[in-house]
Amino acid sequence: MSAALSIENLGKRFGVGRPAVDGVSFDVPAGEIVVLLGPSGCGKTTTLRCVAGLEHPTGGRISIGGRVVSEPERGLLVSPRERDIGMVFQSYAVWPHMTVRQNVAYPLKHRRKSRGGDINAKVNETLELVGLADYADRPVVSLSGGQMQRVALARSLVYRPQLLLLDEPLSNLDAKLRLRLRDELRRILKQTGMTGLYVTHDQAEAVVLGDRIGVMRDGHLLQMAPPGEIYNRPADAFVANFTGASNVLRGKVLARSGETATIDLGGVGRIEAWTPQPLSAGDQARIALRAENVRLGERAERNVFSARVLERRYQGTQTVYDLELGGQRLEALELGTAARHDPNAEIPLTLPPEMCWAYRDEGQSLD
Ligand SMILES: Nc1ncnc2c1ncn2[C@@H]1O[C@H](COP(=O)(O)OP(=O)(O)OP(=O)(O)O)[C@@H](O)[C@H]1O
Ligand SMILES: [Mg+2]
Incomplete structure (x- = not known):
């Protein structure tokens, strides 16, 4: 037994x-x-x-x-x-x-x-x-x-x-x-x-x-x-990072309602994110995001931005893109047999709010 x-x-x-x-x-x-x-x-x-x-x-x-x-x-x-x-x-x-x-x-x-x-x-x-x-x-x-x-x-x-x-x-x-x-x-x-x-x-x-x-x-x-x-739904930034959400965007919390935080990313506008933490307006936040959850070339209702392609690495069944979004780096991964976007192109991208996870940013190391 x-x-x-x-x-x-x-x-x-x-x-x-x-x-x-x-x-x-x-x-x-x-x-x-x-x-x-x-x-x-x-x-x-x-x-x-x-x-x-x-x-x-x-x-x-x-x-x-x-x-x-x-x-x-x-x-x-x-x-x-x-x-x-x-x-x-x-x-x-x-x-x-x-x-x-x-x-x-x-x-x-x-x-x-x-x-x-x-x-x-x-x-x-x-x-x-x-x-x-x-x-x-x-x-x-x-x-x-x-x-x-x-x-x-x-x-x-x-x-x-x-x-x-x-x-x-x-x-x-x-x-x-x-x-x-x-x-x-x-x-x-x-x-x-x-x-x-x-x-x-x-x-x-x-x-x-x-x-x-x-x-x-x-x-x-x-x-x-x-x-x-x-x-x-990683409870903290380390769990998110350790399980593969290696992209980090930084910003300042504008407002929070329940588990949704609105965060100012600087020049590129605001982003909506899920948060497990009681963030308040004015807090510094870090947003964790998986490369495969960045939607390239898509325009949804919320969290649509314009990014520049810095580099792309074609890997046969997928392409990895290094992007620049308002001075911050973002990696995106797209499945499929062809690389669709060229270096230096400005492309729209959507970061689905439920795939963006916000945590208090205390400058903590995630290693
Ligand atoms: N017999 C021991 N004497 C002193 N320190 C120890 C001893 N066994 C483990 N430690 C220390 O305790 C901590 C946890 O070790 P532990 O072996 O539990 O890690 P782990 O998570 O299993 O790591 P790994 O993935 O490398 O196996 C480490 O800092 C380790 O150095
Ligand atoms: Mg062990």
């Missing part, structure tokens, strides 16, 4: 300096897959290791299936072995001297809870699930990287832990295999109804695998939401 995970105000500090994890709270309901996404060093692995019990948190509370497994304030810490967790890591943690079948059977033979059950049937069923039924009696070292990672996955699924933790399990695979296994992994996890916490810095992986994505930075959880919301 898979179980829910609950993390409240988790903190982990290694020695002095900034904590690796700072006030992180989120829940993973039973059967859901949550992906922690963020740049290197933001605290993803540390969070996962705290859940596994491999790292001792310095604050907060972690519960699995309603049972508190760590709460330093009360001196409470359940050992990793007693948490009923499966883990898959970046490196293929398999026993090299064993066959595929022996590897997958190993946890069943060494865990009290599954003794007496039909080990062979469970192993076969799990190998079937990960698509390795035909490889059962091969030495594990004769397999490819992707197959070995599936052995590691089978080994952590075979005893049906309450919770599966995965730390960049695909990052050692070549690009093609990574894509295939990524799609397969979601199918396998959903088929088993497993509750999963998955860590990656790869956005595409996060979107495909996660029922929800949590974006982390510097030990903090910035936003936790379904992929569509992370992508279309």
Whole structure:
């Protein structure tokens, strides 16, 4: 039976300096897959290791299936072995001297809870699930990287832990295999109804695998939401930038009504944008926008501007344009087989208001 995970105000500090994890709270309901996404060093692995019990948190509370497994304030810490967790890591943690079948059977033979059950049937069923039924009696070292990672996955699924933790399990695979296994992994996890916490810095992986994505930075959880919301309603400028909205326009807020802000871009006029923040008139704002959401040559009702083409890079199936809009740079991406606009041309463009996201501009770095 898979179980829910609950993390409240988790903190982990290694020695002095900034904590690796700072006030992180989120829940993973039973059967859901949550992906922690963020740049290197933001605290993803540390969070996962705290859940596994491999790292001792310095604050907060972690519960699995309603049972508190760590709460330093009360001196409470359940050992990793007693948490009923499966883990898959970046490196293929398999026993090299064993066959595929022996590897997958190993946890069943060494865990009290599954003794007496039909080990062979469970192993076969799990190998079937990960698509390795035909490889059962091969030495594990004769397999490819992707197959070995599936052995590691089978080994952590075979005893049906309450919770599966995965730390960049695909990052050692070549690009093609990574894509295939990524799609397969979601199918396998959903088929088993497993509750999963998955860590990656790869956005595409996060979107495909996660029922929800949590974006982390510097030990903090910035936003936790379904992929569509992370992508279309980023709660903050870092989330917008990290998930690919790399264009930034700067301006001054003229007015705000609900979640719509009107912002003065300087000489080129005003722009309407969606905002998750309580901006007020006079605030400096930065507007994040994806290159593929810039509509070239289109005239809509709102947010129509005139821009100059500085450069274009034709890439076969798409063209990237560098544009100048009132002294600010803007990148636009247009799908299609032909480059339509020439350098130096003045062209109309539309920036759809719901695709323009405004945040308070405090000169903060987004790296
Ligand atoms: N054992 C440790 N001792 C001291 N500092 C550590 C230790 N483990 C992690 N850290 C620090 O904690 C911070 C978070 O590290 P963590 O491994 O959780 O990052 P991450 O998000 O998994 O990054 P990556 O994508 O590179 O794997 C980093 O600043 C790291 O240097
Ligand atoms: Mg890591």
